[in-house]
Amino acid sequence: MAVPTQTRPPLEQSRHLTDAMPGPQSQALAERQKAAVPAGVAATMPVFAARAEGGIIEDVDGNRLIDLGAGIAVTSVGASHPKVVQAVQEQVASFTHTCFMVTPYEGYVAVAEKLGEKAPLSGETRTALFNSGAEAVENAVKVARAFTGKQAVAAFDHAYHGRTTLTMALTAKSMPYKHSFGPFAPEVYRVPGSYPLRDGLDGATAARHAISALEKQIGADNLAAVIMEPIQGEGGFIVPAQGFLPAIVDWCRANDVLFIADEVQSGFARTGTWFASETEGIEPDLMTTAKGIAGGMPLSAVTGRAEIMDAVHPGGLGGTYGGNPVACAAALAVLEAIEEDGLLGRAQMIERVIREHFERHLDERIGEIRGRGAMMALEFVDPATGEPDAALTGAVAAAARRAGVVLLTCGTYGNVVRFLPPLVISEELLREGLGVVSEALAAA
Numbered sequence: 001m002a003v004p005t006q007t008r009p010p011l012e013q014s015r016h017l018t019d020a021m022p023g024p025q026s027q028a029l030a031e032r033q034k035a036a037v038p039a040g041v042a043a044t045m046p047v048f049a050a051r052a053e054g055g056i057i058e059d060v061d062g063n064r065l066i067d068l069g070a071g072i073a074v075t076s077v078g079a080s081h082p083k084v085v086q087a088v089q090e091q092v093a094s095f096t097h098t099c100f101m102v103t104p105y106e107g108y109v110a111v112a113e114k115l116g117e118k119a120p121l122s123g124e125t126r127t128a129l130f131n132s133g134a135e136a137v138e139n140a141v142k143v144a145r146a147f148t149g150k151q152a153v154a155a156f157d158h159a160y161h162g163r164t165t166l167t168m169a170l171t172a173k174s175m176p177y178k179h180s181f182g183p184f185a186p187e188v189y190r191v192p193g194s195y196p197l198r199d200g201l202d203g204a205t206a207a208r209h210a211i212s213a214l215e216k217q218i219g220a221d222n223l224a225a226v227i228m229e230p231i232q233g234e235g236g237f238i239v240p241a242q243g244f245l246p247a248i249v250d251w252c253r254a255n256d257v258l259f260i261a262d263e264v265q266s267g268f269a270r271t272g273t274w275f276a277s278e279t280e281g282i283e284p285d286l287m288t289t290a291k292g293i294a295g296g297m298p299l300s301a302v303t304g305r306a307e308i309m310d311a312v313h314p315g316g317l318g319g320t321y322g323g324n325p326v327a328c329a330a331a332l333a334v335l336e337a338i339e340e341d342g343l344l345g346r347a348q349m350i351e352r353v354i355r356e357h358f359e360r361h362l363d364e365r366i367g368e369i370r371g372r373g374a375m376m377a378l379e380f381v382d383p384a385t386g387e388p389d390a391a392l393t394g395a396v397a398a399a400a401r402r403a404g405v406v407l408l409t410c411g412t413y414g415n416v417v418r419f420l421p422p423l424v425i426s427e428e429l430l431r432e433g434l435g436v437v438s439e440a441l442a443a444a
């Protein structure tokens, strides 16, 4: 029998392991999962969640884990922020759904207004709401094609944009995202990006290489849009060399090509500013957002300059659930919490703590500590050759998870440990989790 949330005691913010992980309840659920869910839906942790709050996830057997994943950069305000819980409870008691394309409601409009205020776009903006990051990317491409009358779209090496047919075409890494699922959408092209640790190029030089490919292999006259994550997420938390992104955006502006900033993973205070584009000094034409937008409720958005977004004919954008009212209520609560709880500053503090910790626990196998705000990563390499070390990465992550830390990896080469804690995690818990990772590395 679920305990009503208003009487539920706060979840203790400490790591606690019972005598087994996974415990008996998780083991039983794993058996049920095997009998009902396809193996293609793979889980990282061997336990099943019962509660999550602040920086802790409690599993069904009473293990409390330090959460350094935030459900892949989603629960930035925590997985049960009181404001979000209250907003969701009030909305769900009024109505769960009318379909905005049928009977609209204020929450959708209010979210669009807020995103227009916060987005790093000057002038009038418009926002359309969807459910997932991939759906937002799909629709940003539709808008770009409608506005420019051109079809080609360019993405970068190491990009990740989703798992739908078009977004798989935009995504770089084959396994597990694309393998065996082709053919992919046409008129999608890939150009070299900026990966300073591996290409050793400054921003201007890397941009020249990308622009040469854009011009010679695709042609600006055919190109509707260039899409890039300001910090590449699944590809390895790759921060492009300074100057790269502004050079690409300048080229786009000079050649009537739209620039789409995919801020699905880097948005909503994750990198210490509202959006990572701000720090890169770029103003996108279109921006896709999701993940941190609504505290775990499924919601995504395309925000763009009004003249671009309004190029789409009436009825051209939509979908049954897009901008669900409960998700919009959650999003409005999240946007308030980000400001009231000072989460931009907390993300900056998290970066300082992570950098200071690993600068104190140096290891020659750490090829680079990189990222921004609470989107930080370690790239593991063979110190003799600089080659990616995926085996070490897997061993460190597995050991940390066994010790009760939810830890994610990423990277084209599978050799990046990433830190995506909820922005509300206590400094004490964060430091404890980082200590577990350092101990796992020392023992590997």
Ligand SMILES: Cc1ncc(COP(=O)(O)O)c(CNCCCC(=O)O)c1O
Pocket: 072, 131, 132, 133, 134, 135, 137, 160, 161, 162, 163, 229, 233, 234, 262, 263, 264, 265, 266, 290, 291
């Ligand atoms: C930049 C960027 N754009 C788009 C997406 C896609 O967002 P959806 O909400 O997962 O569709 C992402 C999702 N990243 C996590 C994917 C996890 C997995 O599926 O294994 C992203 O990071």
